[in-house]
Amino acid sequence: MHEYSLVQALLERVAQAAAAHQAVAVHRVHVRIGALAGVEAGLFATAFDMLRPGTLCAAAELVINHEASVWSCPSCAAPVPADGALACPACGWPARLASGDALVLERVELEVA
Amino acid sequence: MCDTCGCGDTRIVPVDVQARLLDANDRTAAHNRAHFRRRGVAAINLMGSPGAGKTAILEATARALVGTWRMAAMTGDLETARDADRLRSAGINATAITTGSACHLDAEMVHHALHSGVSDATDYLFIENVGNLVCPAIYDLGQAVNVVALSVAEGEDKPLKYPVMFRTADLVLLTKIDLLAALPEYDRSAVYAAVARVMPAPHVLEVSARTGTGIDAWLAWLGQLRTANAMAAGPQPHARGESA
Numbered sequence: 007m008h009e010y011s012l013v014q015a016l017l018e019r020v021a022q023a024a025a026a027h028q029a030v031a032v033h034r035v036h037v038r039i040g041a042l043a044g045v046e047a048g049l050f051a052t053a054f055d056m057l058r059p060g061t062l063c064a065a066a067e068l069v070i071n072h073e074a075s076v077w078s079c080p081s082c083a084a085p086v087p088a089d090g091a092l093a094c095p096a097c098g099w100p101a102r103l104a105s106g107d108a109l110v111l112e113r114v115e116l117e118v119a
Numbered sequence: 120m121c122d123t124c125g126c127g128d129t130r131i132v133p134v135d136v137q138a139r140l141l142d143a144n145d146r147t148a149a150h151n152r153a154h155f156r157r158r159g160v161a162a163i164n165l166m167g168s169p170g171a172g173k174t175a176i177l178e179a180t181a182r183a184l185v186g187t188w189r190m191a192a193m194t195g196d197l198e199t200a201r202d203a204d205r206l207r208s209a210g211i212n213a214t215a216i217t218t219g220s221a222c223h224l225d226a227e228m229v230h231h232a233l234h235s236g237v238s239d240a241t242d243y244l245f246i247e248n249v250g251n252l253v254c255p256a257i258y259d260l261g262q263a264v265n266v267v268a269l270s271v272a273e274g275e276d277k278p279l280k281y282p283v284m285f286r287t288a289d290l291v292l293l294t295k296i297d298l299l300a301a302l303p304e305y306d307r308s309a310v311y312a313a314v315a316r317v318m319p320a321p322h323v324l325e326v327s328a329r330t331g332t333g334i335d336a337w338l339a340w341l342g343q344l345r346t347a348n349a350m351a352a353g354p355q356p357h358a359r360g361e362s363a
Contacts, residue, residue, distance in 0.1 A: 008223060008254040015140045023134050033131050037140075044257035044283040077319075091315040100319035103286070109257075111138045115131050 009045060012109070013053040017061055019111050024062050029116035032066040040073040040108040047072065075106025144258055147226035151261025154233070155244065161341075161348040162244045164260050166284060167268035168277075169250030172294035174202045175328035176268060176337070177245055181209035183338055188345070191241035193232050195224040195249040202247060212241065223254035226261055242345060252277065256284040263348055264289040271295050271302060275309035282317040290322050290340060297327040 020032055035054075039045050047070050054068045077086040079094035079101060086094055086101035093100055139145070155162045165173050174194070181190060192213040194202035200215035207213050214237045216228050229246060233239060246262060248255040267288040269277055272295055278285045285291065291314055299305055315321045324340065326333035 008257070011221075012140050015143065019136065019138050019140070023136055027132060027134060029132070042283055042286060044253070088316075091312075091321075092317070092319040093315075102319065109140045111136045111140060113133060113135050113137075115133050117130050118132050119130070 009049040009053045010057065012045060013050060013057050016054070016111055017057060017063060020063055020066075020114055021061070023114050024116055027116050027118060029062065030119050031117040032063045032114055033117050034067045034069060034115040035063060035111070036069045036071065036113040038071045038073050038108045038110045038112050040106040041075040042103065042106045043073075043109040044107075045109055071112070073106055073108045076104045077101040078104045141257065141259075144226045147230050148259035148261040151226055151230055151233070152263075153261075154239070155261060155263065156348075156351060158239050159349055160239055160241055160244050161264075161345050162246060162260070162262040163341075163344075164246050164248060164255075164262035164265045165268065166248045166252075166255045166265065166288075167250065167292075167294075168252050168270075168273060171250065171268040171270045171273065172292075172328055173247050173250070173268045174205055176292060176294060176326065177206055177211065177247065178209040179326075179328040179331065179334050180245075180338070180341070181206070181211050183334060184341075185210040188242040189240065190243045190245065191237065191239070192245040192247060193224075193229065193237055194247040195228070197221070197249065206247075211245070218249060222249055222251050223258050224248050224260060225258045229260045243341065252281040252284050256281075256287060264344060266290045266292060268292045268294050269310075271298050271305055271310075275306055276313055278310070278313040278317045285314060285317040286319070288318055290324065291318070292337065293323050293325045295327060295329075296325040296332055297330045 020035055024032055039047050051068055058064055075088060077088055077092060079086055079099050081097050081099045084094055084096050086092060167173050190211045192206050192211045193216050194213060195216045195218055196202060197218055203213040203215035214232060216232050246260055265288050267284060269291055311323060314323055324333055324336050326337055
C-alpha cells in the first residue's frame with residue numbers, strides 16, 4: 007500500500023506547480039503509470055480520492071494514462087516479446103525495458119483567477 | 120485556455136510538468152550510493168516475503184565470514200527489533216529500522232539510519248528490507264545490488280506473480296532448498312522458467328541456511344561483488360553537500 011505515499015508526493019508536486027502559476031484550484035491531473043511501475047492504478051485513484059480533500063486538488067479529476075511494458079534488445083534494438091524468456095531471440099542478449107516503469111506527473115490543468 | 124476537453128475555458132491553464140513521483144527518494148538514494156561508494160561499502164538490498172529466510176541467510180553468512188570481512192546490517196520491520204537481535208548474536212553489527220505501518224524501506228530511512236549511528240566502517244552492509252514482495256521493489260535505497268530471497272515453500276510461480284520485484288533483482292536466492300525432500304511436487308525447472316520470464320539476466324543460487332548447501336556459491340558471489348565494488352570506489356561528489 008505504498009500508493010498513499012506516492013499520492014502524497016503527487017499532491018506536493020501539484021501544489022508546487024499551482025503555486026508557481028498562482029492557481030486557485032486544480033482542474034485536472036494527468037499521470038502516467040507503467041505496467042511494471044509497481045503501482046496499482048485503482049489503489050492510486052482511491053488514495054487520490056482519500057487524500058485530496060482540503061487541498062487544491064479537492065475538485066480535480068485524476069486522469070491515469072497507462073503505459074505498456076516494452077522490452078527490446080540493447081544490442082540490436084529488436085523488440086523482445088514478453089511471453090517467454092527475456093532474452094533477444096536474435097542475439098541472445100538480456101532484454102532491456104524500453105518503457106513500462108513510468109510513474110510520472112505529466113501535466114496539470116490549473117484554474118487561475 | 121483549456122484545450123483538453125475543448126471547453127475553451129480561459130481560466131484553465133495547462134502546465135506541462137513531467138516529474139517522476141519518486142524523484143525525492145531517488146535523489147536521496149543517489150546520495151546514499153555515493154556515500155557507500157566513497158567508503159568502499161558493498162550495500163545489498165535483501166528483499167523477499169516474510170519468512171523467506173532473509174535473516175537466516177545472513178546468519179549463515181555471518182557464521183562463514185565473521186573475522187574475515189566486516190559486516191553490518193539494517194533490518195526493516197513494522198514492529199520489533201528481533202531480526203537485528205538475531206544478527207547481532209550472529210556477530211553482525213545490526214540496527215533495526217522500525218517502520219511502523221510502512222510496508223517498505225525508503226532511501227530516507229536508510230539515510231537517517233546512517234546518521235543515527237549505523238556504522239559504515241564495514242565491507243558489507245546488508246539492508247534487510249521489510250518482508251514483502253510488492254512495495255520494496257520500487258524504492259531505490261542506494262544499494263549496489265538487489266537480492267531476492269524466494270523459499271521453495273512459496274511455490275514456483277511467485278516470480279510471475281510479482282514481476283516488478285524480480286525484474287530489478289541481480290540475484291535470486293532459492294532458499295530452504297533442504298525442504299525439497301518434503302515437497303516432492305515442487306518443480307525446480309518451473310521456478311527457473313518463471314524467473315527467466317521476468318528477470319532479463321536470470322541468476323539463481325539454491326541455498327539452505329540450515330544445512331549450508333549453496334552457501335559457498337553465495338559467498339563467492341559476495342566476494343565478486345566486493346571486488347567489483349572496490350574497483351568502482353573512488354572520489355564521488357557528495358550529492359547533498361553534507362556529511363552522511
